[in-house]
Every structure is written in structure tokens, then in C-alpha cells.
Amino acid sequence: MARVYLSPPHVNGREAELVAEAIASNWIAPLGPHVDAFEAELASVVGVEHALALSSGTAALHLALVVLGIGAGDEVACSSLTFAASANAITYTGATPFFVDADTETWTMNSELLDLAISERRAAGALVRAIVAVDLYGQCCDYDAIRDVCDKHDVVVVQDAAESLGATYRGAPAGGQGVIAAFSFNGNKIITTSGGGMLVSGNDRAIEHARKLSTQAREPVAHYEHQEIGFNYRMSNLLAALGRAQLESLPERVAARRRLRDRYLELLDGTPGIAFMPEAPYGTTNAWLTCIVVDPESFGADREGIRLALEREDIESRPLWKPMHMQPIFASHERFGGDVSARLFERGLCLPTGSALTDEDQDRVVATILAQRA
Numbered sequence: 243m244a245r246v247y248l249s250p251p252h253v254n255g256r257e258a259e260l261v262a263e264a265i266a267s268n269w270i271a272p273l274g275p276h277v278d279a280f281e282a283e284l285a286s287v288v289g290v291e292h293a294l295a296l297s298s299g300t301a302a303l304h305l306a307l308v309v310l311g312i313g314a315g316d317e318v319a320c321s322s323l324t325f326a327a328s329a330n331a332i333t334y335t336g337a338t339p340f341f342v343d344a345d346t347e348t349w350t351m352n353s354e355l356l357d358l359a360i361s362e363r364r365a366a367g368a369l370v371r372a373i374v375a376v377d378l379y380g381q382c383c384d385y386d387a388i389r390d391v392c393d394k395h396d397v398v399v400v401q402d403a404a405e406s407l408g409a410t411y412r413g414a415p416a417g418g419q420g421v422i423a424a425f426s427f428n429g430n431k432i433i434t435t436s437g438g439g440m441l442v443s444g445n446d447r448a449i450e451h452a453r454k455l456s457t458q459a460r461e462p463v464a465h466y467e468h469q470e471i472g473f474n475y476r477m478s479n480l481l482a483a484l485g486r487a488q489l490e491s492l493p494e495r496v497a498a499r500r501r502l503r504d505r506y507l508e509l510l511d512g513t514p515g516i517a518f519m520p521e522a523p524y525g526t527t528n529a530w531l532t533c534i535v536v537d538p539e540s541f542g543a544d545r546e547g548i549r550l551a552l553e554r555e556d557i558e559s560r561p562l563w564k565p566m567h568m569q570p571i572f573a574s575h576e577r578f579g580g581d582v583s584a585r586l587f588e589r590g591l592c593l594p595t596g597s598a599l600t601d602e603d604q605d606r607v608v609a610t611i612l613a614q615r616a
């Protein structure tokens with residue numbers, strides 16, 4: 243039996259054709275017609291006017307902050323329950339992140355705590371300029387509430403949409419809720435270019451500035467002229483070809499992952515001691531990963547017991563993100579709340595949710611979990 247992975251790449255057949263076409267065209271560079279087309283197609287899918295294809299989601303977050311003018315001396319609020327890339331990108335600019343705990347109902351940034359956090363940091367003399375709000379496991383933050391807080395404090399919202407491509411917030415596609423947003427096409431995301439990212443915004447000046455910075459900030463003259471520090475962050479034309487083929491399947495990928503989540507719910511819901519990540523009423527999740535929370539007293543085994551039992555069956559599962567405020571590298575940073583995300587980390591488990599997972603393999607995952615009951 244083959245190993246069951248958490249979220250492996252899912253290729254539909256058009257990838258080889260488009261990549262072969264890119265090679266035959268000799269556009270084997272971090273620019274070319276597939277890059278332009280991928281940007282236009284993704285912008286259209288997420289309903290945002292301007293898009294820039296980049297080498298990773300982390301690069302997209304970094305450039306988002308740079309073009310907003312964030313730098314040394316600034317502070318940026320960040321969801322604590324996230325992958326380290328959200329916070330790392332803040333540090334690349336020279337700014338300092340501080341961390342805001344999750345809401346129990348959505349697991350995304352708690353907007354009341356954000357309000358308090360910004361007020362307290364400002365009162366302490368900090369220059370709070372922006373927030374990085376993270377759409378978690380495919381679920382958007384509550385952007386109406388977040389935007390109210392940010393408008394009140396005159397703070398800009400950067401949307402980390404690395405995990406939420408294909409989700410919706412109040413009927414609109416994820417990615418249009420922040421002033422600027424970053425997607426990821428890493429190998430484990432809902433669609434992949436093996437590695438890659440996209441920056442999107444309604445602000446064409448921000449995207450054009452990021453475009454310039456992403457190719458070493460070359461000035462538009464024949465020789466190599468530079469007035470600011472640039473980066474080598476562009477996406478290859480070969481990978482953009484891959485991304486275009488993947489993007490064609492996005493609706494099917496979202497449907498497949500939502501179906502897997504519904505099936506997990508059907509097979510496990512009602513099991514004492516097992517709860518699921520709630521789907522917020524303001525939107526639809528892309529169900530990137532199905533996450534459960536294990537109460538060891540009522541279930542009879544803890545999260546780690548389940549994870550190791552799955553591993554013995556050659557099934558990959560993962561604890562939820564370890565919150566940033568608990569990471570050694572960020573231990574000295576300011577944080578607001580923290581118990582909600584700490585508890586989710588202690589008890590939460592991401593289950594295999596690859597869009598090509600078979601019902602038979604999913605049944606094995608469920609049977610292995612249920613076999614751990616006391």
C-alpha cells in the first residue's frame with residue numbers, strides 16, 4: 243500500500259502539455275507569455291485587477307510589505323496561529339512582528355484582540371503600520387470586523403491568502419479583502435507550481451512597484467541602472483505554464499477537498515472527544531486541510547497517540563501550526579492572548595486532505611483514528 247500524504251500535488255494531465263509548449267517556445271526564463279497569462283487568469287479568478295507571479299508566497303508577502311513602505315522601526319500585527327512565513331516576511335523588512343491570538347469560532351485573527359493590541363502598542367510608542375491577517379487552512383478571516391479595527395487605527399491590511407485560494411468571504415473570492423494579498427503555489431497547497439506565489443491588489447502602482455523590485459529593481463534604461471534595492475523573485479515561465487494547467491482545475495480541487503471534509507465529518511462527527519474546525523458563517527472554506535481537535539479525556543487517546551497510530555499505517559498527519567508566540571525565535575516579541583492557539587496546537591491534528599485521496603484511503607484514516615478510542 244502506498245503512503246498516504248497530507249496534501250500531495252494533484253496533476254490533471256494538461257501540465258505536461260503546457261510545460262512542453264513552454265520549453266518548445268524557448269521561453270525558459272523568469273518571464274514569458276505563460277507568466278503574463280497566469281497573472282491575468284489568476285487575477286480574473288480572484289476578482290482583483292492586478293497580479294504579479296513570484297517565486298514563492300513568502301516572496302509575495304515580503305514585497306507586499308516593502309511596497310507598503312514597511313521597514314525598520316515599524317511594528318506589524320500578525321496572526322499567531324500560522325506558518326512561520328507570515329512572520330518571517332515581516333522581519334525581512336526590518337520591521338518587528340507582534341502576535342494576536344485566534345478567535346475560538348473561526349481560528350483566524352481575533353479582531354477584538356487586534357483592536358486592543360494596536361491600542362496598547364501605540365500607547366507604548368510603537369509605530370504600528372500594518373497587519374498580516376492569515377486565512378487559516380482555507381478559511382478567510384472576518385475581514386469586515388478586521389477592516390473596522392484597521393480603519394479606526396489607520397493601519398493597512400495585508401492578506402496572507404497562501405492557504406485560501408478558492409475560498410470565499412461574503413460571496414467574493416478570497417484575495418480581494420486586503421489592500422494587497424499573497425497566494426502560495428507551494429507543493430502542498432491547493433494548486434501548485436512546485437514552488438511559487440502571486441501578489442494581487444487593486445492598486446496598480448503597488449503591483450508595478452513590486453514588479454520592478456522583483457527583477458532586481460532595474461530602471462527602464464538599456465544598461466543596468468539601480469536606484470533602490472531589488473530582489474530576484476520572479477516566477478519562471480515553465481512554472482507559470484504548470485500553474486495555468488493547475489488553475490483550470492481549481493473548482494474541482496475545492497469541490498474534492500470540501501467533499502473529503504464533509505465525509506470526515508459524516509464518519510467522525512458525534513465521536514466523543516473529536517471536534518472539527520468550524521466553518522465560519524461569513525464564507526466558504528476551500529477545505530485545504532481538514533483539522534480535528536482531540537479531547538483526550540473523552541476520546542481516550544490524545545492527538546499525538548492518533549498521529550503516531552496513523553504513522554504506523556504509513557499515513558501522514560500533522561499537528562496544527564505551532565503558534566508564533568510559542569516559537570523560540572519569536573519568544574521575546576509582544577503577544578496578545580495566546581491560549582486559544584496554544585490549545586489548538588496541543589490538541590489539533592490536520593488529516594490527509596489531498597484532492598486525489600480515495601474513499602478507501604480515507605476510510606483507512608478514519609478506521610485508524612476510531613481504533614484508538616478507549
Ligand SMILES: *Cc1c(COP(=O)(O)O)cnc(C)c1O
Nearest residue numbers: 298299300325327328404426428
Ligand atoms: C505556505 C504558506 C506561506 C508561504 O508560501 P511559500 O510559497 O511556501 O513561500 C505563507 N503563509 C502561509 C499561511 C502559508 O501556509
